[in-house]
Amino acid sequence: xxxxxxxxxxxxxxxxxxxxxxxxxxxxxxxxxxxxxxxxxxxxxxxxxxxxxxxxxxxxxxxxxxxxxxxxxxxxxxxxxxxxxxxxxxxxxxxxxxxxxxxxxxxxxxxxxxxxxxxxxxxxxxxxxxxxxxxxxxxxxxxxxxxxxxxxxxxxxxxxxxxxxxxxxxxxxxxxxxxxxxxxxxxxxxxxxxxxxxxxxxxxxxxxxxxxxxxxxxxxxxxxxxxxxxxxxxxxxxxxxxxxxxxxxxxxxxxxxxxxxxxxxxxxxxxxxxxxxxxxxxxxxxxxxxxxxxxxxxxxxxxxxxxxxxxxxxxxxxxxxxxxxxxxxxxxxxxxxxxxxxxxxxxxxxxxxxxxxxxxxxxxxxxxxxxxxxxxxxxxxxxxxxxxxxxxxxxxxxxxxxxxx
Amino acid sequence: xxxxxxxxxxxxxxxxxxxxxxxxxxxxxxxxxxxxxxxxxxxxxxxxxxxxxxxxxxxxxxxxxxxxxxxxxxxxxxxxxxxxxxxxxxxxxxxxxxxxxxxxxxxxxxxxxxxxxxxxxxxxxxxxxxxxxxxxxxxxxxxxxxxxxxxxxxxxxxxxxxxxxxxxxxxxxxxxxxxxxxxxxxxxxxxxxxxxxxxxxxxxxxxxxxxxxxxxxxxxxxxxxxxxxxxxxxxxxxxxxxxxxxxxxxxxxxxxxxxxxxxxxxxxxxxxxxxxxxxxxxxxxxxxxxxxxxxxxxxxxxxxxxxxxxxxxxxxxxxxxxxxxxxxxxxxxxxxxxxxxxxxxxxxxxxxxxxxxxxxxxxxxxxxxxxxxxxxxxxxxxxxxxxxxxxxxxxxxxxxxxxxxxxxxxxxxxxxxxxxxxxxxxxxxxxxxxxxxxxxxxxxxxxxxxxxxxxxxxxxxxxxxxxxxxxxxxxxxxxxxxx
Numbered sequence: 001x002x003x004x005x006x007x008x009x010x011x012x013x014x015x016x017x018x019x020x021x022x023x024x025x026x027x028x029x030x031x032x033x034x035x036x037x038x039x040x041x042x043x044x045x046x047x048x049x050x051x052x053x054x055x056x057x058x059x060x061x062x063x064x065x066x067x068x069x070x071x072x073x074x075x076x077x078x079x080x081x082x083x084x085x086x087x088x089x090x091x092x093x094x095x096x097x098x099x100x101x102x103x104x105x106x107x108x109x110x111x112x113x114x115x116x117x118x119x120x121x122x123x124x125x126x127x128x129x130x131x132x133x134x135x136x137x138x139x140x141x142x143x144x145x146x147x148x149x150x151x152x153x154x155x156x157x158x159x160x161x162x163x164x165x166x167x168x169x170x171x172x173x174x175x176x177x178x179x180x181x182x183x184x185x186x187x188x189x190x191x192x193x194x195x196x197x198x199x200x201x202x203x204x205x206x207x208x209x210x211x212x213x214x215x216x217x218x219x220x221x222x223x224x225x226x227x228x229x230x231x232x233x234x235x236x237x238x239x240x241x242x243x244x245x246x247x248x249x250x251x252x253x254x255x256x257x258x259x260x261x262x263x264x265x266x267x268x269x270x271x272x273x274x275x276x277x278x279x280x281x282x283x284x285x286x287x288x289x290x291x292x293x294x295x296x297x298x299x300x301x302x303x304x305x306x307x308x309x310x311x312x313x314x315x316x317x318x319x320x321x322x323x324x325x326x327x328x329x330x331x332x333x334x335x336x337x338x339x340x341x342x343x344x345x346x347x348x349x350x351x352x353x354x355x356x357x358x359x360x361x362x363x364x365x366x367x368x369x370x371x372x373x374x375x376x377x378x379x380x381x382x383x384x385x386x387x388x389x390x391x392x393x394x395x396x397x398x399x400x401x402x403x404x405x
Numbered sequence: 406x407x408x409x410x411x412x413x414x415x416x417x418x419x420x421x422x423x424x425x426x427x428x429x430x431x432x433x434x435x436x437x438x439x440x441x442x443x444x445x446x447x448x449x450x451x452x453x454x455x456x457x458x459x460x461x462x463x464x465x466x467x468x469x470x471x472x473x474x475x476x477x478x479x480x481x482x483x484x485x486x487x488x489x490x491x492x493x494x495x496x497x498x499x500x501x502x503x504x505x506x507x508x509x510x511x512x513x514x515x516x517x518x519x520x521x522x523x524x525x526x527x528x529x530x531x532x533x534x535x536x537x538x539x540x541x542x543x544x545x546x547x548x549x550x551x552x553x554x555x556x557x558x559x560x561x562x563x564x565x566x567x568x569x570x571x572x573x574x575x576x577x578x579x580x581x582x583x584x585x586x587x588x589x590x591x592x593x594x595x596x597x598x599x600x601x602x603x604x605x606x607x608x609x610x611x612x613x614x615x616x617x618x619x620x621x622x623x624x625x626x627x628x629x630x631x632x633x634x635x636x637x638x639x640x641x642x643x644x645x646x647x648x649x650x651x652x653x654x655x656x657x658x659x660x661x662x663x664x665x666x667x668x669x670x671x672x673x674x675x676x677x678x679x680x681x682x683x684x685x686x687x688x689x690x691x692x693x694x695x696x697x698x699x700x701x702x703x704x705x706x707x708x709x710x711x712x713x714x715x716x717x718x719x720x721x722x723x724x725x726x727x728x729x730x731x732x733x734x735x736x737x738x739x740x741x742x743x744x745x746x747x748x749x750x751x752x753x754x755x756x757x758x759x760x761x762x763x764x765x766x767x768x769x770x771x772x773x774x775x776x777x778x779x780x781x782x783x784x785x786x787x788x789x790x791x792x793x794x795x796x797x798x799x800x801x802x803x804x805x806x807x808x809x810x811x812x813x814x815x816x817x818x819x820x821x822x823x824x825x826x827x828x829x830x831x832x833x834x835x836x837x838x839x840x841x842x843x844x845x846x847x848x849x850x851x852x853x854x855x856x857x858x859x860x861x862x863x864x865x866x867x868x869x870x871x872x873x874x875x876x877x878x879x880x881x882x883x884x885x886x887x888x
Contacts, residue, residue, distance in 0.1 A: 026586065026598040028606065054610065058602030066598065068605045072613070096617070100609045104601070108431055109466040109483075113605070119613055121620070129641060135633065136624050140616050146608075150466035150483075152433040163616055173645045173661040173668075186672060189649045190659060199623065205615075213465060228619065238683065241650045255619075267539065289646040289658060289875070292685035 024060040027405065029053070034370065034400030041393055048077030048093075050398060066104040073097040095131070096121040109150040116143040138167045138199075154212030160205070167199040192244035195232035203228040218263045226255040236285045238294035245287065253282040253299065270311040278303045285333070293343050297333025304328050317362040325354040337384035350380040350390060360402060368402040424474040425492045427453040432467025432483070436460065455489050462486040463504070473497055476511040482536075490520065505536040507588060510550075524572035528552045533564075534588050541574035546584050554578055634873060635829030637805070637857050640664045642873045644855075653680040660874040669714050669872045676707035694775045695728060698737040704728045705741055712858070712872050717865040719818075720749040720762045729773065740775040750818050752864035764864065766790075766812065786813030802834035818862040825855045825873070 031053040038048075052074035059067040075095040100117035118141050123134040144161030174187075175196035207224035230253075234246035261274035279302050286298035309323035331348040338344060358372040373395070380390035427434070427447060435444040436453075437460050444462070447453050447469070455461065455471065463469055463485045471479045477497065481487065485504020491497065496516040499506065510517045512530030519526045522541035526533070531550025537543050545554050546569045554570055555561040555578065562578045564570050569584035586599035636642045645661045654677045662669040681688055681703070688703050695701040708723040725744025731737065751763025758764050764785065771780030784790060790810035799805040804824035811817040824832040832854060860870040 024598065026602065028599050028602045054606055056602050056606055058598050060598050066601060068602050068609075070606050070609055072606070072610055096613075098609075098613050102605055102609065104605065115609070117609065117613070119616075121617065123624075125641065135641065135643065136620075138620060140613075142612070142616070144612075152464035152467050155466070161612065165616065165620060173643060173663055185651065186649070186657065186659060189651065190647055201623075203616075203619075226619075239648045239650045239656065239685070240683075241653050243650070245647045245649055265539075287648065289648045292648065292689055 023062070026058045026060070027056070028058055029055045029403075029405040031403045032370065032400065033402075034372070034398040036372075036396055036398035039393075039395045040389070050074070050076045050400075064106040066106070068102045068104065070100045070102075071098070072100075093124045094122065111146075111148040111150075113146040113148070114144070115146070117141075133169060135169055136167065136199075137169055138165050140165050144205075154210055157207075157209045157211075159207045161207075162202070162204055164202045165200060167197065170199050171196050172198055189242075189244055193234040193246035193248050194244070195234050195246075195250075198230060198233035200232055201228050201230045216264055220259075220261045222257070222259045222261075224255075224257050226253075228253045228255065230284075233284070235283055236287050236294075236298075238285075238287065249283065251282065251284040253280055253284075255280045268313050268315075270313065272309045272311075274305075274307040276303075276305045276307075278305075288343075291341065291343065293335075295333050295335055299334075300332040301334075302330045302332065317368065318360065320359045321357070323354075323356040325352070325356075327352040327354070336381045339383045341384045346381065348380060348382045348390075350378060350382070353377040363401070366404050368404070369399075370402045371397075371399045373397045425455045425471055425489060425497065427455065428470045428472040428478070430463075430467070430469040433464035434467055434469045435462050435464075455492070457489055457492045460486070460488045475514040477514060477517060478509050480507045482506065501535055501537050503537050503539065505534060507534040507548075508532070521572075523556060523574045523576070524578070525555045526552050527555075543572040545570050545572075546588060548587065634825070634827040634855055636664065636871070636873050637823040637825055637829060637831060639829055644873060646875060648685070650681070652676075654678070656681065656685055660872065662871070662873055664871075667714070667871075669712070669870060671710065671712045671872045671874060673708065673710040675705060678704055678706050693741050695739045696737075697739075700728055700730070700739050704739075708743070712860065712870050714865075714868055714870045717752045717860075717862070717868055717870055718750070718756075718763060719860050719862075719870060720751070722747050722749070722762060723772070738775075740773055743769075743772045743774065745770055746772040746779070750816075750860070750862050750864055752862070752866055752868075755864055764816065766810075766816070766818065784812060785816060788813045790817075792817075799831055800833070804832040816863055818860065818864075821859040821861075823857040823859075825857055827855065 032051060034050045035047060036050070052072070054070060054072040056068055056070040059069070061067060073096060075093075077093050096119060098117060098119035100115060102113055102115040105112045119139070121138050121140070122131045123136045124131055125134070125136075129135070140163055142161060142163035144159060146157065146159035148155065148157045172194055174191045174194045203226050205224060205226040207222065209220060209222040211218065211220040213219070230251040233251040234244075235249050235251055237243065237245055237247045239245055255278070257276060257278045259274060259276040261272065263270065263272035265271075280300055282297070282299035284299050285294060285296045287294045305325060305327040307323065307325045309321065311322075312318075312320040329348075329350045329352075331350075334348045335343045336346055336348045353376065355375045356372070357374075358370070360368040360370040362368050374397075375395040376393070378390060378392050378394070382390040385391065430447055430453075434447040436447055436455070437444050438456075438458065440460075447461075461469065461481070463481055463483050465483050467483050469481045471481065473479075473492075479499065482505035485506060486502045487504070487506065488500040488502070489498075490500045494515065496518065498518045498520060499508075501519055501521045506519065508517065508519060508528070509532050510528050510530055514530070517528055519535045521535065521537045521543040523537075524543040524545070526535055526543075526545055528550065531552055532548040533550070533552045534546045534548070535543065536546075543554075545552055545564055547564045547566055549566055551566065552564045553561055554564055554572060556572050556576045558576050560576070560578050562570055562581055564581040567584055567587070568581040569587075570581040571579045573579075634642050634644060641664065643661075643663045647659045647661075648656055649659065650656045651674070655674060657672060657674045660671045675692075677688065679702070691701055692705050695704075704726060706724075706726040708721070708726070710721045712719045723743040723746045726741055727744075728739035729742045730739055745768060747762075747768040748766050749759060749763035750766055751758060755764040766785045767782060769779035769782045773779065790812045792808065792810040795806050795808045797803065797805060798807050798821075805822070807819065807821045809817060809819035826832065855873050855875060857871070857873045861868075
């Protein structure tokens with residue numbers, strides 16, 4: 001495995017760290033515990049909790065040399081308003097745990113940061129699933145490098161990240177069925193090119209950003225491009241005589257984002273606004289066996305979002321935040337369906353309006369009371385939604401405590 | 406001797422005249438002699454002498470290190486603005502308007518002060534950092550020695566090594582506390598390891614979030630493609646449905662299900678009288694009934710379906726299909742009629758019967774699929790099976806039915822059917838909003854849902870065949886009915 005030598009090298013760095021005479025460890029930690037409810041239109045899920053935490057014994061090895069190991073984890077027993085609505089997943093539970101290690105070399109106003117991380121995401125959605133058995137559980141291994149150059153005119157950041165995502169419990173049914181399928185012709189036709197682990201994917205991401213500060217504003221422009229490859233997910237074909245429903249080529253997606261943000265501080269009020277243009281281009285198609293409809297470019301979309309926000313931060317640590325997000329998604333090949341499921345001629349478009357309000361208030365020492373309310377409106381030309389919702393209102397309210405060290 | 410004394414006095418005086426100088430600077434560092442002057446850039450290279458009254462500022466990503474002749478030095482952080490208020494043999498006084506500066510002051514030297522809009526920090530021999538935020542509040546962090554910090558009202562506090570204090574703009578010196586986030590190394594450009602760590606942690610968490618968002622998007626697509634669902638018993642079913650075309654005049658629909666370790670599958674082979682177009686929906690829409698007075702040019706001649714749990718199976722086999730005119734002048738149509746339509750079931754013991762089809766339970770002739778009528782019918786054992794009429798175990802308004810037939814040789818088979826949403830909820834009359842009379846029909850509703858059939862038979866040794874699939878295609882071809 002590729003990850004073994006990298007992890008070994010990082011462990012060696014950690015082991016060597018105590019040798020440094022100037023070494024200093026600074027613990028950093030945060031913990032949030034919130035409880036609340038998710039509503040889809042008038043349907044409410046039961047009261048559930050959310051928790052997230054991180055901990056880092058940040059290590060200063062010496063002047064200009066820092067090592068940041070981080071554990072972060074979260075648990076969510078409620079659905080987020082931005083998750084797929086409907087489908088009987090009102091009570092979807094998730095937890096994730098991530099370990100990462102980053103080395104930072106600082107030279108004047110330049111920083112160089114190699115990093116490596118490993119995370120595990122667990123999802124439980126049905127009665128018969130235990131945490132380890134979740135169909136969509138996945139592990140992510142990632143490493144990357146970031147360089148930051150801070151100059152009087154602005155700060156330039158460039159980064160490269162590699163990630164590999166593995167779904168241990170998800171394999172094509174075809175890959176499990178050879179021994180039991182008593183129709184060799186059917187099996188052979190189906191299984192040609194079908195692959196075994198269609199969700200496993202690897203990605204390479206390049207990101208660049210430039211921040212500059214024309215008084216009284218702070219501005220930032222960013223661009224990132226990701227190539228994500230599904231090495232075992234064959235591209236769906238339009239059925240043809242004597243051929244597999246899969247083509248021999250594999251799915252690849254290109255994702256690009258261009259964003260621009262501006263913020264201004266008018267103490268104690270902080271204003272910000274961001275705009276983003278995204279484009280996902282995929283070679284994957286889809287065949288609806290029920291309605292015998294093939295759609296090319298099924299996963300590709302363009303989206304645009306605008307995100308203004310206002311934050312009020314008082315000296316005593318109290319904060320109030322109000323944010324809006326407008327997002328419009330245009331699918332490039334996925335056709336809209338009528339109420340009865342019949343395909344129309346136009347592609348799906350979907351508009352989201354998300355309103356977020358949150359506040360925190362210091363209780364004592366480093367503890368804060370926190371409350372949050374999120375409300376999302378979704379509107380689409382997709383009318384076929386008995387199973388999944390495209391036109392809906394969803395909301396969550398959450399309240400709890402936050403501890404920061 | 407007098408000459409020598411004069412020279413010493415002159416040298417000392419000259420030294421104090423230019424005793425502070427910029428030893429090193431990076432980025433953009435500017436100065437001006439008075440408020441009215443324009444800012445000028447500190448020239449690169451060489452020492453740059455700072456005189457009393459001179460104002461200086463550092464830009465973002467810029468720093469300056471100032472040395473004094475007594476060996477004391479000051480490091481000025483980015484985005485700082487200060488004035489060298491006094492510099493003589495008695496004292497050095499810096500006026501820090503905003504930003505941060507770290508001072509290393511020689512012991513037993515002159516008086517050294519950093520004045521801010523809200524505080525005065527006076528020391529002899531120490532290493533400390535002074536910061537002023539945008540509102541004029543002052544923070545003092547002592548790395549070595551001690552610092553006496555006072556506000557405009559004369560209130561003071563002695564801040565010792567490793568401690569920090571804060572002076573609010575309006576006055577009031579906070580009680581010194583242990584510094585939770587001391588300056589990193591001897592570099593004043595970063596406020597501390599904790600702030601650095603926190604920024605990197607957020608970056609790391611946001612990278613995780615990008616990956617998680619991509620995975621969530623992909624999982625959503627899996628759901629929207631109905632590749633996972635929950636069955637009537639609350640178990641997750643993974644469904645894969647495929648269409649393949651074994652020959653020009655055929656297509657085959659295959660549905661695969663897994664629940665935990667269990668595997669069930671179904672397949673239906675459709676054979677037509679002629680080659681099919683690329684768009685199969687053009688023919689499947691009229692397979693059972695073709696409206697109008699003209700006979701369709703493409704029709705189904707044969708159909709073979711198998712449902713299996715990999716050990717047991719149920720097979721339906723239809724042959725000699727043709728389109729038959731319904732004789733109506735007002736609503737003319739052609740209906741599909743199979744010459745023969747047979748139903749088989751098999752456990753391991755019957756797997757080889759009838760050429761591998763299984764044990765024949767019944768056979769119809771001239772089966773009109775659209776009208777559900779037939780010419781003759783024969784049963785296993787010769788006589789019609791016994792069994793109660795179809796029952797509704799979940800209530801008469803819920804699409805959950807059960808029927809069991811027992812043949813005269815003792816063989817029996819039961820079928821339990823469910824119409825389900827993807828979350829496993831059973832369809833009921835209440836789901837139609839205003840009721841079936843409200844414009845929604847069972848027929849239309851079931852196009853959008855899943856169909857689950859559970860077979861159990863005396864031939865299966867206690868096992869079941871349990872298959873979940875999209876209802877529409879099978880309804881289109883008459884294999885399942887909602888009447």
